[in-house]
Amino acid sequence: xxxxxxxxxxxxxxxxxxxxxxxxxxxxxxxxxxxxxxxxxxxxxxxxxxxxxxxxxxxxxxxxxxxxxxxxxxxxxxxxxxxxxxxxxxxxxxxxxxxxxxxxxxxxxxxxxxxxxxxxxxxxxxxxxxxxxxxxxxxxxxxxxxxxxxxxxxxxxxxxxxxxxxxxxxxxxxxxxxxxxxxxxxxxxx
Numbered sequence: 040x041x042x043x044x045x046x047x048x049x050x051x052x053x054x055x056x057x058x059x060x061x062x063x064x065x066x067x068x069x070x071x072x073x074x075x076x077x078x079x080x081x082x083x084x085x086x087x088x089x090x091x092x093x094x095x096x097x098x099x100x101x102x103x104x105x106x107x108x109x110x111x112x113x114x115x116x117x118x119x120x121x122x123x124x125x126x127x128x129x130x131x132x133x134x135x136x137x138x139x140x141x142x143x144x145x146x147x148x149x150x151x152x153x154x155x156x157x158x159x160x161x162x163x164x165x166x167x168x169x170x171x172x173x174x175x176x177x178x179x180x181x182x183x184x185x186x187x188x189x190x191x192x193x194x195x196x197x198x199x200x201x202x203x204x205x206x207x208x209x210x211x212x213x214x215x216x217x218x219x220x221x222x223x224x225x226x227x228x229x
Contacts, residue, residue, distance in 0.1 A: 062186035063186065066175070066176050066178075066192045067175045068197045069171055070171070070200040070201045070204060071169050072204035072208060073169050073170075074168055074170055075167045075168070076168060076208070077216060080211065081161060081168060081211065083114075084207070084210070084211065084218055085170075086118075086144055087114035087218075089113050089221050092106055093210055094209070095206070096206060104123065104124050105123045106123070109134075114135075116135050116136065117135065119134035131150045132148070133149075133157070143158060143159065146158060146159075148174065157174045158171075158174075160173070170207065174192075
């Protein structure tokens with residue numbers, strides 16, 4: 040009996056490993072939303088990481104999350120946002136690595152020791168301004184756990200990105216046609 044159970048477990052582990060090697064080594068998530076705000080205002084808000092904490096979906100779910108800005112200035116290439124969901128959690132980082140005004144912002148994202156590429160794209164169309172928020176993550180040749188996690192990313196991160204774009208639209212609606220005022224505590228952060 041034990042031998043049979045061991046044989047079944049061994050076959051299951053071998054199957055998971057073989058399937059893992061067949062999974063993609065890259066996962067990509069992108070969500071978009073058409074909004075009715077001036078492109079220059081949207082671009083300014085997206086390139087200034089002080090605004091990010093005002094509309095990002097994670098800050099509304101965890102208002103006690105600690106975060107800080109790094110880099111000079113707090114907007115554009117080099118601007119960095121570091122956050123920690125709980126005091127015990129590992130820090131995560133988001134930093135801007137490229138800006139192609141007025142169409143694209145490229146960022147790097149570091150979560151739990153894994154690095155991903157992230158971006159915002161602004162595309163003007165007949166219905167308004169389409170804002171695309173995306174992320175791409177690569178997994179090493181032997182990173183089987185990462186490949187399995189990659190299957191879950193579109194569902195997990197995609198939902199957050201969709202909610203974030205909705206919150207961005209609401210945030211921009213708080214001061215139509217101009218960049219929203221930052222709360223005093225956000226302006227005073229380094």
